[in-house]
Amino acid sequence: MYFNFYPLKQVAPDSWKLNKKEGTYAIRPLSGPHKKNECIPLAYVLEKFLGYANNRKEIQIILKNNNIKINGKIITRRKFPVGFGDVISIEKTSENFRVFFDVTGKFQFHNIDQEEALFKIARVTNKKIMYGDVPYIFTNDGACFKYCDPSININDTVKIDLKSRKVIEFINFSVNKVACVVSGDQAGRIGTIEAISEKITLKDFSDKIFSVSVENIVVIGENEESLLISFT
Known part of the structure; x- marks a missing residue:
């Protein structure tokens, strides 16, 4: 099980990119909009991924000053759960990031413009x-x-x-739409829906076929040229 009251780093999700040789315990994300094995605490986003803090004290200062918004709302809790599709805004630097997974299932934070x-x-x-x-x-x-x-x-x-x-x-969720895998062992893969049955069959942009459960994917576009969200 990933999470006890004091979760061990050794069993924390790999998507967090923690150095499991440093320290014993990991931050336990709060209950919130994402499942606990599909999210990452905001503190790790600021420290490990975006590089805005080096320690807990710096994280607390950033949050106390209302510098961080997630999906348009000011967040002040370092354990707040961040997950796929969320928009992180830092008004002081006019930066915005959307949460994705890379092809190995690790969290990524793509810089996006104000409109997106x-x-x-x-x-x-x-x-x-x-x-x-x-x-x-x-x-x-x-x-x-x-x-x-x-x-x-x-x-x-x-x-x-x-x-x-x-x-x-x-x-609509249907054949020929482009979808992104957002949970499970294949999180981060993107492909076109080829067939819908007990499992969803997709073909990625390298023409490789793979299958996932329907609850593990989110449709992101009508086709490769018409995506709701950008990946660059």
Whole structure:
């Protein structure tokens, strides 16, 4: 099991890129929008990946001064869970990053412009008619939205405006769409959906075929030339 009250570095996810020879314990991420084995504590993002801090004291100063926003909200907790698709904004430096995985399943933080930092994407995990006959959809990052386009279905991808907190676009989950693996052993791989059955069959951009469970992928574009998010 990855997480005890004081999680051992030796069993922390490899995606965190920790030096497991230094120290014994790792930071335990708070409960939040991402599963604990699919996220990384904000402290490690600032220290290990972005290089804005060298120790806990520097991390606390950065957060105490309200310098960090995630998906448009100021975050002050160093254990806050950060995961795929999140937008990290540092207003003091006017920098924005979107969270991805590299092809080895390690976290990556892509520098994005201000326009792209205004939205994020998520996979629809459920849809229901709630109290007062109000239709809701629920996404893999723990969010819910009401009065969305009724043609949005489970496993579709929605584009979310981070200011209005509304769905502004969506892509149906279907054959020939481009998808990214966001969890599991093949996290970070990108390919075109070839077939949909018990497992989803994809072909990557090197024409290699692989299969994953549907809950492990997020559709990111209609085709290779039309992606919702950039990777450069």
